[in-house]
Amino acid sequence: MYTLYFKIALRYLLKNKLYSFINIAGLAIGVASFILLMVYIRYEHSYDRFDGSENVYRAYMDYLEGDTYVAGDAQTYNQVGPTLKKEFQEVEDYVRFYRLGKTTLKNQHHILEISDGCVADPTYFDIFSQNLTYGDTRTALTEPNTIVLTASLAQTLFGDQNPIGKTLQFFQGSSTLVKVTGVLPDLDQNSHFKIGYLISYSTLPNLEAVGDNIKRPNWNNNTFFTYLKIDEKADATLLQKKIVDRGMTEVQDERMNIEPIEDIHLYSNKPYEAEANGSITRIKFLTAIAFIILILSWLNYINLSTTKSLERAKEIGIRKVAGAQKQQLIVQSLLESFMLNIAAIIIAIIIATLILPIYNEFTGKTLRFEIDIIQKLLPILGIILLGMMLAGLYPAIVLSRYTPSKALKGKVRTSAQGLHIRKALIITQFLATIILLIGTIVVTKQINFINDQPIGSDLNNVLAIQGEILTNKSDSLLRADFSVLSQELKQNSIVLSTGLSNTYPGDGYDNLSSFMGMTYPDGTINEQKVWYTYEANTDYFEVMGIEFLAGKTFKETPKGYSKDIIVNAEFVKEVGITNVEEALHKKVKFWGRDWNIVGIIKDYHHFGVKNPVEPMVLRYTPTRDVLLVKLNPSVTSVSGYNTALNELQKTWSSVFPSSTFNYTFLDKKFQKQYEEDNKFRDAFKIFTALAIFIAALGLFGLTSYTCIQRKKEIGIRKVNGATIFKILKLLNIDFIKWVGVAFFIAVPISWYAMNAWLQNFAIKTSLNWWIFGLAGIIALGITLLTVSWQSFAAASANPVDALRDE
Numbered sequence: 001m002y003t004l005y006f007k008i009a010l011r012y013l014l015k016n017k018l019y020s021f022i023n024i025a026g027l028a029i030g031v032a033s034f035i036l037l038m039v040y041i042r043y044e045h046s047y048d049r050f051d052g053s054e055n056v057y058r059a060y061m062d063y064l065e066g067d068t069y070v071a072g073d074a075q076t077y078n079q080v081g082p083t084l085k086k087e088f089q090e091v092e093d094y095v096r097f098y099r100l101g102k103t104t105l106k107n108q109h110h111i112l113e114i115s116d117g118c119v120a121d122p123t124y125f126d127i128f129s130q131n132l133t134y135g136d137t138r139t140a141l142t143e144p145n146t147i148v149l150t151a152s153l154a155q156t157l158f159g160d161q162n163p164i165g166k167t168l169q170f171f172q173g174s175s176t177l178v179k180v181t182g183v184l185p186d187l188d189q190n191s192h193f194k195i196g197y198l199i200s201y202s203t204l205p206n207l208e209a210v211g212d213n214i215k216r217p218n219w220n221n222n223t224f225f226t227y228l229k230i231d232e233k234a235d236a237t238l239l240q241k242k243i244v245d246r247g248m249t250e251v252q253d254e255r256m257n258i259e260p261i262e263d264i265h266l267y268s269n270k271p272y273e274a275e276a277n278g279s280i281t282r283i284k285f286l287t288a289i290a291f292i293i294l295i296l297s298w299l300n301y302i303n304l305s306t307t308k309s310l311e312r313a314k315e316i317g318i319r320k321v322a323g324a325q326k327q328q329l330i331v332q333s334l335l336e337s338f339m340l341n342i343a344a345i346i347i348a349i350i351i352a353t354l355i356l357p358i359y360n361e362f363t364g365k366t367l368r369f370e371i372d373i374i375q376k377l378l379p380i381l382g383i384i385l386l387g388m389m390l391a392g393l394y395p396a397i398v399l400s401r402y403t404p405s406k407a408l409k410g411k412v413r414t415s416a417q418g419l420h421i422r423k424a425l426i427i428t429q430f431l432a433t434i435i436l437l438i439g440t441i442v443v444t445k446q447i448n449f450i451n452d453q454p455i456g457s458d459l460n461n462v463l464a465i466q467g468e469i470l471t472n473k474s475d476s477l478l479r480a481d482f483s484v485l486s487q488e489l490k491q492n493s494i495v496l497s498t499g500l501s502n503t504y505p506g507d508g509y510d511n512l513s514s515f516m517g518m519t520y521p522d523g524t525i526n527e528q529k530v531w532y533t534y535e536a537n538t539d540y541f542e543v544m545g546i547e548f549l550a551g552k553t554f555k556e557t558p559k560g561y562s563k564d565i566i567v568n569a570e571f572v573k574e575v576g577i578t579n580v581e582e583a584l585h586k587k588v589k590f591w592g593r594d595w596n597i598v599g600i601i602k603d604y605h606h607f608g609v610k611n612p613v614e615p616m617v618l619r620y621t622p623t624r625d626v627l628l629v630k631l632n633p634s635v636t637s638v639s640g641y642n643t644a645l646n647e648l649q650k651t652w653s654s655v656f657p658s659s660t661f662n663y664t665f666l667d668k669k670f671q672k673q674y675e676e677d678n679k680f681r682d683a684f685k686i687f688t689a690l691a692i693f694i695a696a697l698g699l700f701g702l703t704s705y706t707c708i709q710r711k712k713e714i715g716i717r718k719v720n721g722a723t724i725f726k727i728l729k730l731l732n733i734d735f736i737k738w739v740g741v742a743f744f745i746a747v748p749i750s751w752y753a754m755n756a757w758l759q760n761f762a763i764k765t766s767l768n769w770w771i772f773g774l775a776g777i778i779a780l781g782i783t784l785l786t787v788s789w790q791s792f793a794a795a796s797a798n799p800v801d802a803l804r805d806e
Contacts, residue, residue, distance in 0.1 A: 026297045033690050048261045073271055074273045095226075098223060100118055132182045141181070147200075192264045266283060303429075435753075446758060447681040450609050455604055457605075464627070465652065468660045496630040500539070517590060529574070549600045564598040568600070692782060703789075
């Protein structure tokens, strides 16, 4: 029996090629889009999942602002871990990480610059459930001057040989010999904390570049990432409350807090994060798009199947007269649905597999269809199959309900209830389409608005040069060398100016210092505000194109430091001075010293325009952390840039022959902050276009069958004098009404959703009325174009051909 059902179903699908193509194409595109989006979403949710990760929490600091504590800093003091373990029995152990920034490792064959190395406690392996390829986890990080390398780093430095016991020169300002005591397997990329190598915590006192206040136990320098392993039987919520309620006698206006490591990537966006995290808001939007696309493909199938079922009325009547039972007809219809959906799923998987490499390049992730990934996606695939079967169930029930007498007489008509259901489905399609269109316009407008915002600094043709000086020289000698280097570079026609600093706009929090506690010029003491500060030399402002509102740049001093500071306009506003001129030569106090304001600069966006401008304090010092070079605007071509870079490296190497040379173009680094937002905008566009295509495909098929069903009616109307315009109006008017209904439902929903999304930005575009109007017009235009294509063909046909069929 089922073999017969299968043959009949296959014959029917092959006979009705347009019907089969539209349904399979719509379902395949919908399912492929859904699979690709869900693979990405699953990947984002997979961050920091390892054996025992549910019991690992990160400690962080809350700051008191007014009367309320707010999440302040992802980094903590080096005494947070020991204190929490000592005072709370639920805390089994802790591990501290101190990020070392850019460092250099050297052996007799290689010199490598690494940016993701850190100092760590020996408890790392237990808390993060890590094993070693070579070495012993119990002793690898217990002794001073020991280092654990990742497998890829060990391969680069030592090849295939076992590196245990071998030594490396570690450079960060000065040289330190370290012994390799372990090789760590390369870690998965879906971790918020990337590790290139680990140096034992007991090595800290031997690192000259690290400040003394970091080396000793203290509560005045929060530069450590601290992770806790809590008892699996402990109530984490209760523990968090106890830690928060403990208060801080050690530090005023701060408190400790904890958060699950599994939540950090999507839910945490604090200052001094280990890396730029993801966004749960983006993930929610993408999840909504995935389900909207999938549901649109199901609705297409239901609409087309129920419309097509009217053509099969006589077939069903004959089957019933021949003795077919209702349940047999339902099984037959479901089998057709099953075959069509299986074909769509197979094609969808093929499409998703073929597109995956391009998709990976677009997302910047390494997504794979591996066994563990497929296992995690099984519930999703189950949802797809269940939804498809339910989508096929309604048309099957409709078909089985036809009475033989009406079916054989050709008097079967869609019931009022059936019409209402079909209208509701079509309106739902239009509703989803309009919501996606509005979302696409708003997201595009906002991201473009951010990209086009002036940042208060000119980063064009500015590059930051950083290199490790592989010689042990005193700071005074190095400062003299950098002075020579600057003079030589300025003599080159490709260089406009040079400057020195330890950070720059777009560099984020990594090389920026922060502090709490300042005495204002009027004597007011503010212990709650977080202030940001960094060092720069006299030429920094010229190189960066930062304008002065009052005062001027630093004066050079023979000692290499000064108590003069330059602040931005936001700082002046924060300390209660209304006129920038009045702020000149005022004194503020922090770090136990009095500082003299000698200049006020125009506000600029150090952290990107997504964040508000922060009060900024610049201190004078001829730092050698970053050499900033402003190139001549005439250097515009790729070959010109390559020539300029070669000349810069040659000059650098002449002054520092034993060194590395690295550069970063500041405008590109600044724009990199918006990379994920730009990808989100593009993804929104692409998947909205696919959703519209699926909806239009279904609309095309629905219109085609509507025109076929009303073929005789159109012929009669034309014989009685109806014009093509009137026929088009007749066929299109219902769709226009449905678009109108969907539009009025979509506007408030879209406004609420997009207004909530815009709250994530400090600078945001406005939700203008034309956005909603444009989305409505586009939806109406697509509808009229799709429907009128078929309607015009039906209206233009010879009525004699339609009436002759009788």
